[in-house]
Amino acid sequence: MSDLQSALQGARFDGYVSVFEAQPAGMIQLRADLAEDAVAHAVHRATGATIPQPLGLSTGDRGEALWMAPDELLLRVLTDAIPELLADVQDDLRDHHHLALDVSAMRTEIRVEGAAVREVLAKVTPVDMETLKPGTVRRTRLAQVAAAIWLSNDETAHVLCFRSVATYVFDVLSVSARKGGEVGAF
Amino acid sequence: MLILHCPYCGVDADETELSPGGEAHLTRHGPGSDDTDFESYLFMRENPKGPQFERWRHAMGCGKWFHAARHTVTMQVFGTYPAQTQRPPQEILDRISAAQPGWRWRDLGDEGQRA
Numbered sequence A: 001m002s003d004l005q006s007a008l009q010g011a012r013f014d015g016y017v018s019v020f021e022a023q024p025a026g027m028i029q030l031r032a033d034l035a036e037d038a039v040a041h042a043v044h045r046a047t048g049a050t051i052p053q054p055l056g057l058s059t060g061d062r063g064e065a066l067w068m069a070p071d072e073l074l075l076r077v078l079t080d081a082i083p084e085l086l087a088d089v090q091d092d093l094r095d096h097h098h099l100a101l102d103v104s105a106m107r108t109e110i111r112v113e114g115a116a117v118r119e120v121l122a123k124v125t126p127v128d129m130e131t132l133k134p135g136t137v138r139r140t141r142l143a144q145v146a147a148a149i150w151l152s153n154d155e156t157a158h159v160l161c162f163r164s165v166a167t168y169v170f171d172v173l174s175v176s177a178r179k180g181g182e183v184g185a186f
Numbered sequence B: 001m002l003i004l005h006c007p008y009c010g011v012d013a014d015e016t017e018l019s020p021g022g023e024a025h026l027t028r029h030g031p032g033s034d035d036t037d038f039e040s041y042l043f044m045r046e047n048p049k050g051p052q053f054e055r056w057r058h059a060m061g062c063g064k065w066f067h068a069a070r071h072t073v074t075m076q077v078f079g080t081y082p083a084q085t086q087r088p089p090q091e092i093l094d095r096i097s098a099a100q101p102g103w104r105w106r107d108l109g110d111e112g113q114r115a
């Protein structure tokens, strides 16, 4: 059995905000009709969370559910819990049209922390970072690649990108966060 | 810069989050069709200087395909609508008529001006 290796080996850059790779999370991609009770039940059993609103994120005692598309959620849980939780989800939904997959190795989370996180992200994404509310998940473009961005508070941003471009995203965010690059826009 | 409202996730998406999918409301003519139909499906496009109906994909966002109506010269966006339809919503047609009386696009157009 091989261990899950993180894409960036815990890389960190300290500029006028800090950019670092977050601890690897277990991730389950769930595609289904989000209006079905069985889906709400499965999501709750896996994470303790409710079905999030469109562009939302909901948190439970065992994980969180991110809204990715009208028919898609990303469940984030502890890595070790994945085999059991995935089996539970598939069992709960066995009579419903769905897809549930372990995609833990598919994406990397990079955390950006500091008072200027909105500005550092605004340099590299078309999202209006001035008005983005904590808890809103925006799948968007970050420089030249796709990424999901959300704030958990005004000084903590989470960036989720594909593992294959993790180094690129980390480098782009590090350049954006470099001291001397302050704009003071917000 | 073009900004289109994605009817699936509700985001006002910047052009750089989208990928273009060409002209909308084509009828596919596949195996067994006659050459004229197949040619028109593959190659014949309206390419108007004026109101145009297009397909776009929210590629870096929710990933869904949708339709948009826009003016190719002024870049005015008349509206966006879901992909599961063969005809633009009437309210979008009305909006185009208000901006561009007498417009035509295939069998669509400003009825009031056609006679």
Ligand SMILES: [Zn+2]
Pocket (backbone or CB within 6 Å): B006, B007, B008, B009, B010, B011, B058, B061, B062, B063, B064
């Ligand atoms: Zn969308």
